């Protein structure tokens with residue numbers, strides 16, 4: 681692609697330290713508007729650190745992070761969230777003792793649920809209707825993931841950052857989650873999705889970027905990666921070997 685004109689999010693030369701250690705070594709990444717970008721790579725490559733750096737949870741020491749033309753570098757996390765970026769972390773951040781409804785309320789504006797937003801989310805995740813007044817701690821792993829994503833989209837968002845939503849889920853749950861992601865995709869939501877399951881990447885990804893040792897080592901169209909088994913093997917090797 682050219683010059684990133686349709687970039688909703690652009691990272692250029694982003695370096696991040698955690699404590700004494702340099703974890704990101706100049707990350708260049710684009711998430712294009714209305715598309716699903718898969719962030720792939722083996723354990724410890726720096727995928728989660730990249731998402732946390734975008735959200736301002738780690739500070740970039742160097743480099744540019746630009747969201748829809750606006751630099752995020754100097755902004756605090758709540759400000760970044762208010763610009764319309766939602767983050768679903770690996771551990772989901774669900775409050776187990778609160779009900780599903782209460783967890784959802786925490787993610788809404790002070791005025792409470794806007795009915796059209798709530799209807800849209802419950803259409804995507806009908807399971808939440810059934811569990812609405814249950815403690816979130818009683819949900820299965822997959823149901824908690826759905827709640828975490830539902831919470832992230834209860835207010836209109838411009839960009840979703842989702843970290844390994846299918847980790848540890850049964851194939852049936854993965855299927856349901858893929859269905860929900862495809863519905864978000866159909867609404868032209870811009871998503872940056874970290875995923876280790878190649879079948880999920882195949883089903884929902886438009887573009888991909890592969891990370892290794894704190895850098896992006898390859899980017900392209902997901903269709904090109906799907907078509908090229910040798911490239912899959914070279915880029916992803918054992919990290920996704922089961923699916924290759």
Ligand SMILES: Nc1ncnc2c1ncn2[C@@H]1O[C@H](COP(=O)(O)OP(=O)(O)OP(=O)(O)O)[C@@H](O)[C@H]1O
Pocket residue numbers: 698699701703721722723724725726727728729730
């Ligand atoms: N809080 C932390 N303190 C120290 N080092 C950390 C911390 N978080 C991550 N790291 C290190 O940073 C590197 C990148 O970690 P990161 O969690 O970003 O990788 P990842 O690609 O998300 O991996 P995974 O697929 O296992 O989730 C790893 O070497 C990790 O050990």
Ligand SMILES: [Mg+2]
Pocket residue numbers: 727728729770843
């Ligand atoms: Mg991670």
